[in-house]
Amino acid sequence: MSPFPKEFGGAGLCDPALHNELCTILRLLGSADLSVARIYEGHVNAVSLLARYGHRDQMQALSGHVANGGLSAVWGADDAEGLHVIDGNPRVLRGRKILASGAGFVTDPIVTAVAEGSQIMCLLHLTDQKVDLSGWTAQGMRSTATGAIDLSGTVISSNNVVGVAGDFMRQPHFSGGAWRFCAAHTGAIERLVDLFRDHLVARGRGGDPYQQERLAQCIASAKTARQWVEEAARRLSTDEPGSINVVAFANLTRMVTERCALDVMEAVQRGVGLTSFVRPHPIERISRDLATYLRQPVPDLAMSDGAKAFLDSRLSVGDF
Ligand SMILES: Cc1cc2nc3c(=O)[nH]c(=O)nc-3n(C[C@H](O)[C@H](O)[C@H](O)COP(=O)(O)OP(=O)(O)OC[C@H]3O[C@@H](n4cnc5c(N)ncnc54)[C@H](O)[C@@H]3O)c2cc1C
Known part of the structure; x- marks a missing residue:
């Protein structure tokens, strides 16, 4: 069920050629537990974004963290302020993500952030998480632990940046x-x-x-x-x-x-x-x-x- 390419120890499910197999897995997970399906789908999305736009070194690092029990996700939703990359030495994030599934147990999310007026993606490795799940009182999907996470102060180097500005929303x-x-x-x-x-x-x-x-x-x-x-x-x-x-x-x-x-x-x-x-x-x-x-x-x-x-x-x- 691993989305990682085979050379990184996975089953290659991020490869579009295996969409049919991935579709079956997502249907089966959805029939068993939609919260599990949501968390898995976020992880697959992150690995797929990395396969499409990222570097080999980033894939290597993420697959290593996942092999040690880590998990990825894609956190795109913003509050009114949004998440920004602040120039300086070092460059740091300022702001938070909201509606972030797996907040608190996802270790290596891809987050969208604004850098010099454009949207970029950053692959993070989180060790200390400031998570707020108090607002997640939804009718269902409670076990996805979907919440807000303050990422202010997270250092961003070129190793964190996935692809180029605009890749996240690139069609199709x-x-x-x-x-x-x-x-x-x-x-x-x-x-x-x-x-x-x-x-x-x-x-x-x-x-x-x-x-x-x-x-x-x-x-x-x-x-x-x-x-x-x-x-x-x-x-x-x-x-x-x-x-x-x-x-x-x-x-x-x-x-x-x-x-x-x-x-x-x-x-x-x-x-x-x-x-x-x-x-x-x-x-x-x-x-x-x-x-x-x-x-x-x-x-x-x-x-x-x-x-x-x-x-x-x-x-x-x-x-x-
Ligand atoms: C269980 C769960 C897990 C999630 N996990 C994540 C996650 O890990 N990462 C992440 O980034 N996001 C996540 N999300 C958020 C998700 O991607 C969406 O952002 C969110 O569900 C949008 O819901 P909404 O109904 O408020 O959407 P809206 O887009 O606000 O839609 C609500 C209604 O308003 C209408 N509408 C929208 N815009 C306008 C407008 N400008 N003018 C008039 N009408 C408008 C829509 O058509 C719709 O009828 C999660 C959501 C759920 C439910």
Whole structure:
């Protein structure tokens, strides 16, 4: 399951050629525990960014830390002040990151920061962490330990800087990589549908036509989400010309996966009833985590970008 290239002791899962295998792993993790899937996805994202934009020495250093029990992540979210690289001797960070998953136990995150007015990425090795998890009172995903971390005073040398300014948001990978969290969401959707079926069988309620209709809709939603996610992963892996379509497809995949997840949660909660809200029933935990993890940045913009790309395209929708 390691994303590191094989020469650094991993399974090479950061290689786009293995997107299909990575998609399966993310789905399976998502079906088991979305918090674990989130932490793993962040680690994969960091290693993938390093493979794409970083130096060999940085990959060597990170793989060494991970072999000793370390973990990486990508912390991009900022508060109003943001995180800045302050020039001086030495250069240091000033500010904090927010909504940082794994705050307190991730040892080697990639953080975005502003240096001379541009966004850069820094790979850090944290030994002493000033973490604040007090604000992480979300409905679900509590075990991701998503919180704020003050990075002021962290020394930054050229060894820390990954790639060049602007690499973090470079397309098609910035938006196209959304397929990974959609894969985790899809795993949770699939698990909910399986649990719904198990409930109907166990309670002898599967013969009811209303329940059968609900189940049929759930099966269709789960299969729809999976097909979109696998296609989004495949498109990004081929890196074929026409990256606008890759980004648009990933953005539309976000919309489709979210809709499928919301439809399945509604149908399963209605079909199972009160039991699905009572702990420790797994439907209760999965629905709580999924509802929370579905909240990703700018969903309206992602959806409308997909529509705009098609408006600007001369392709038939069948070829888009
Ligand atoms: C479990 C979990 C773990 C996370 N871990 C990390 C992490 O490790 N690293 C990290 O960097 N981030 C992390 N995040 C944060 C995540 O990447 C997003 O930043 C966050 O979830 C955005 O949520 P939001 O609903 O506030 O988004 P928003 O983008 O604020 O969207 C909320 C709504 O407002 C709309 N909207 C957005 N902008 C505008 C606008 N300008 N005008 C009008 N409407 C607008 C959107 O379309 C949407 O309807 C995590 C989030 C979760 C849930």
